[in-house]
Amino acid sequence: MTHSFGTTPKADNPARDITLANGILTLTLSGVWRLDRPFPPLAPVKDALATSPAPRKLVFAATAVTGWDSRFLADCRAVLVLARERGVEVEVSGLPEGAASLLDLAAKVPERQGAARKTSHAAFLESMGDLGLGFAQGVVNLLEFLGEVTLACLALLRGRAVFQRSNLVTLIYQAGVEALPIVSLISLLVGLILAFVGAIQLSQFGAQIYVSTIVGIAMVRVMGAIMTGIIMAGRTGAAYAAELGTMQVNEEIDALKTFGFSPTQFLVLPRMIALVLMLPLLCVYADLMGILGGFIVGVFMLHINPIQYLTHTWQSVPLANFWIGLVHSTVFGVLVAMAGCYRGMRCGRSALAVGQAATSAVVTGILAIIIATAIITVACNIIGV
Incomplete structure (x- = not known):
């Protein structure tokens, strides 16, 4: 007795005719x-394998x-799995020679245990323990980095620090002159915004001056420094993290250690010097640009005499x-230099790790700036400055 579960091919599209005779299930493939x-769907094959008697x-x-590719192998593999689940013997000799050999090879090589990706959820206490251990290790790494930076600074004071002076000049130029355009724009706009906010209230009392x-x-007191610090954290701190992270990936830092150079002295110290020298100068420049923004609003919109405005400011x-x-x-x-260099020096050895280091440097730098501002403000309030 013969049963047919077939599909009729159209043109050269793939087709699968299914016949069952004398306990032998034949899949006739074409196209x-x-x-x-x-x-064609696999449902008719499942139905044929589920007939009684099987x-x-x-x-x-x-x-x-007349033609096949990897999807043909996947389809045949699915049929083999269905047949073996029901204990049906399979013969693949009727397939194209290349397909048959590949399916035989796939059947002979067992799946490696643990190769499949598994989704697991750690227990709450285990997760908290991992967080605690990670935090403790982060504190240890930070203290180690601070110790290395301290030793490098002491070597600099004794005149024994080893780094390229020409590289220091380049870093100073990058952290100073190249940052002027963005500092100018942001500081000017901040001055304009402060003047607008103040003018809205003061104009009600005729106290625009x-x-x-x-x-x-x-x-002068805080906004110029904060805005400049945040700009440099996003611009220069991220650049330091990316540069040192890339050197970590390329094993250049390992090469420095091999030749007997201290990476902290050779790489971190000049970057810290450049930012410590340039950020105060950029802060003074930002103060002037912010005052200029307020001057524009006061003179051209509030119609204050220019000399009077400048004299009152002074x-x-x-x-x-x-x-x-x-x-x-x-x-x-x-803080910005240390955040960028710390994240770069502790970077992993992949492109993803470099991106994460740059992001972490920006976040760490901005967070450190806000915390330091709060501490300095409280200290100034205590001493009455």
Whole structure:
């Protein structure tokens, strides 16, 4: 008795005719079995294997197959899996020679244990333990880096630090002159915004002249330093992390250690010097650009006399605010440089790790700037400055 579970091929599309006779299930394949063609469904094969009595053997007849690719192998492999699940013997000799040999090879090589990706969820206590261990290891790494930087600074004071002076000049230029355009734009806009916010309230009382006081004190005391520090964290800190991370990937840092050079002295120290020297200067420049932004609003929109505006700014901004701003900027220079260099020196050895190091450097630098600002502000309030 013969049963037919077939499909009629159209043109040269793949087709699978299924016949069951004397306990032998025959799959007659024809057409071009390639990815760009619609494959017949496997449901008829499942139905044929599920008939009662079940077939003893499954054979292929593929003399009419005129072309095939990897998807044909995947389809045949799926048929083999269905047959073996039901204990049906399979004969692949009727397939094209290359396909038959590949399927035999796949059947002879067992799947490696643990190769499949598994999704697992750690217990809550285990997750908390991992977080605690990771935090402790991060603290140890940070303290180790701080120790290395301290030793490098001591070597610099003794005149024994080893690094390229020409490289220091390049780093100073990159951290200073090349940062002027973005610092100019951001500081000018911040000054404009502060002046607008102050003018909205002060104009109600006819006290527009005090816009100069608001802008001057805010920019000189803290805003100029904060905005410059954040700009340098996003611009220079990320660049330091990416540069050192790439050197870590290329094993250049390992080469320095092999030749007896201290990577901290050779790579980290000049970058710290460059930022510590340039950030206070950029802060003073940002103060001037912010005051210029307030000057534009006060003179051209509030119609304040230019000389009066500048004179009132000079008289209302104490010199102590200027020094507080310089202290802020110097501390920010150290923090941004250390954040960028620390993330770069602790970078993994892959392109993904370099990107993560650059991102972490920016986040760490900005967070350190905010925390340092809070601490310095509280300290100034305590000593009455």
